[in-house]
Amino acid sequence: MSHLEQSRHLATTIPGPKSQALIDRKAAAVSRGVGTTMPVYAIRAGGGIVEDVDGNRLIDLGSGIAVTTIGNASPLVVDAVAAQAANFTHTCFMVTPYEGYVAVCEQLNRLTPVAGDKRSALFNSGSEAVENAVKIARSYTHKPAVVAFDHAYHGRTNLTMALTAKVMPYKHGFGPFAPEIYRAPLSYPFRDAEFGKEMATDGELAAKRAIDVIDKQIGADNLAAVLIEPIQGEGGFIVPADGFLPALLAWCRANDVVFIADEVQTGFARTGAMFACEHEGIDPDLIITAKGIADGMPLSAVTGRAEIMNAPHVSGLGGTYGGNPVACAAALATIETIESQGMVARAQQIEALMKDRLGRWQAEDDRIGDVRGRGAMIAMELVKAGTTEPDADLTKALCAGAHAAGVIVLTCGTYGNVLRFLPPLTISDELLVEALDVLELILRDL
Incomplete structure (x- = not known):
């Protein structure tokens, strides 16, 4: 306490x-x-x-x-941050690496609901992780387009502003934005009730509506990734109708499209599961995490299927501060606290x-x-x-x-x-x- x-x-x-x-x-x-x-x-x-x-x-x-x-x-985090800062605050993992970065990736690979062999990469902010997830998906699929959803929020950098739906205060006056970003309708049960009870309660029907838009306006052959928050954050804490996320994932798998779950706000025990995807039993190709990952220290990550995460060329991913050692120490202590308490x-x-x-x-x-x-x-x-x-x-x-x-x-x-x-x-x-x-x-x- x-x-x-x-x-x-x-x-x-x-x-x-x-x-x-x-x-x-x-x-x-x-x-x-x-x-x-x-x-x-x-x-x-x-x-x-x-x-x-x-x-x-x-x-x-x-x-x-x-x-x-x-x-x-939080006591474990305070102690871990102090101990790491006393040893060193930075060397850059891309220059002289350190164990903390590897240990955080090991924990993410253990915890995230992605099937099979996994890899992770660490960054600084949620926006930065979203951008890198898109880079990874494009590198893997050799396709350009990305679909995001109505009411979505994915960040404030140029690419993530394009992915974010709401213009004020996030986008107004800051364009032009990154190209090849498209938007599909989300399952929003409270608002979908205006279209009838079936659309509000049947997630598969709501997914069909979204998939029809994707097929007609983009086409699977051009689509690298579908990016979605399992429960929307800034968009209004919207929980899609049951079946919506599994139906989207099934379509992605059938069409060689990378399914990316943005768990920046929903991750690390926030929703009553370690990750919100677990509520629907889905296993995304890539999961983006930040916010709750390190109890206030700047850290984010992309975790996913090894063959997708390993698609970018060597040195194609990284950044000066990505996986900072003090932030990594905080993340390890945060995960320990979540599990032990x-x-x-x-x-x-x-x-x-x-x-x-x-x-x-x-x-x-x-x-x-x-x-x-x-x-x-x-x-x-x-x-x-x-x-x-x-x-x-x-x-x-x-x-x-x-x-x-x-x-x-x-x-x-x-x-x-x-x-x-x-x-x-x-x-x-x-x-x-x-x-x-x-x-x-x-x-x-x-």
Whole structure:
């Protein structure tokens, strides 16, 4: 458990004077293009709490966007980072390699639900891993095109902006984008209900809709890869209907198309399984991981079938900082913590608690259109009362109220109307219940 007192406490209004001074310094020093969600500056964090410079303790339902899955300043990670930093912080794995990189790849090969002989490669960010997965797929298939999906989010670099669906704030004014990127319709059960119950509940039918688009607009002979988040993150925590992912995978296998699962936000126990693909029993050709992999240290990876991962020529993959030794030490400690402390089961407990509570709200409040998600990756989609029309204003107001009351929550979704919950798996039931109590009061007041 964290050294930090695990209770919500407001010593000042939000933001307090010290945070406000830092907000002013940021405005004078940092590009305005870098936005912030909360008007507070953190000084310590651990368990389910973030403490700011004014002494306010906030309940954390964001985990730094699904990064600090095992809680901030997790003891094994802190010790591993300190020990590695004392030995060396960098040599570049491509110059004088080190065991930590190899050990992380061994663990990824052991843990990821890819069938058969596997290989991995390490990078710095989710975006960088996505780009490299595309490079690997193109190298293996000798084909150019890549399909991504409606509502997808895959990053902020040029190629990953092309793969990302939402224009604001991610793409507006930053083009032109990389070519040979195409988009297919996702299975989005809540929205697909508008096309009839069958489309909303039958994943195979939704997959047929997507495959028809792919066949007509791109053609399998031109397609290197299909790239998909097993549960969409920024797009709205959308869980596809059962059967959608297996049907897509079967089509990819039949047509020599690489199936890439982007598990950047869903990986490492977040969804109540080590990886979200396990819920549907699928084994992708490549899996992309980042975020929760190293508890806050910058690291990402691509893991996949050996014959695909080995397709690029020697030195075709890499980067100066890829698989940094300190980040690798953090990753090994993170994986050990997840496994030794039963974090997968803890995510399942969080899901049960949250879905029970949010489900009761939904039954009483017709502004809650949908409650969905898996594990500690849960969302509530807000609509105008009695309709399916997205209510971004209500979502924004609910978030602002939560922030003022000392609860860190995030929004997402193409329409800006989804409240997403990503608590660290180390949060106590008491803190989680208190955060939900706060949100319920605010929602009633609104």
